[in-house]
Amino acid sequence: MPDQPVDQTTPRRGSRLSVDDWLEAATQILVDDGIDALKISRLSARLGVTKGSFYWHFTDIGALKSALAEHCRQSQATAASRIEALASLPPVERVEAMARLLSDPRRWAMESALRRWAVTDESIAASVDQLDCRIFAIAISAMRELGFSETEAHARATTLLYAGIGYVHAHGRLNEATVDDLHVIIEILTRR
CATH class of the missing domain: 1.10.10.60 (Homeodomain-like)
Known part of the structure; x- marks a missing residue:
């Protein structure tokens, strides 16, 4: 044989x-x-x-799922740390670097899976929410530093966050966002 x-x-x-x-x-x-x-x-x-x-x-599948949930929470915490490290960059560079990190196709599948799991698991939902809140805080801080009013900064940061979530859910189903697409979106949202 x-x-x-x-x-x-x-x-x-x-x-x-x-x-x-x-x-x-x-x-x-x-x-x-x-x-x-x-x-x-x-x-x-x-x-x-x-x-x-x-x-x-x-001991059982529940124990594995608990261990997997902890593993995923640690992965989300690592992503949050990488995003947190961007806080010292100038505002536009910060937003661009954050977009590059979050738009990495290797993360999209995992992020999408975690968001689907979060619908039925509160601990995963909390982890996803914490990362989203951290992303939003850094984005709104950048928009404030660029001189936007609180209302404009909030709207622009929210748009960036929801665009990122949209990229995650559209991955594999629609055309992939290109680097040029990201630059255009960031330029539109950070332009005065």
Whole structure:
């Protein structure tokens, strides 16, 4: 029988899996098909191990989902820290850098999955809300520094936030936003 190609992303049967391996597989299922698709049998098949292997790390699927939620909250906190680090940039550069971070296509799928999960999980919803609030605070601060009135700064920051959320939800379904698109939007929203 000819050798079959080995999927390098899946641990080989018999290799010892870590909690991180299970969380990585769970994250991929979350991104691909949503939280409701997360099942022990599916995870085990994806990792090429028996269901019994799952129970070395987690008592049940609820425990895995709790660990995954914490993993996702940490990811959101890391994103918030990166955004927070932009606060010292001049206003327009700050908005541009924030847009680049948030429009990274690698983040879109995960961000979309988290927003869908947030509909049914309050802890994930709180994490998403915290990141949105941080983004909004930095955007409105930049708009104030550019000299806009409180009403204008609020409207412009809100538009930036909702445009970012729209990009996340439109990813893969509509034309991707280009770097030029982002520059035009930022130029329109920051122009006096």
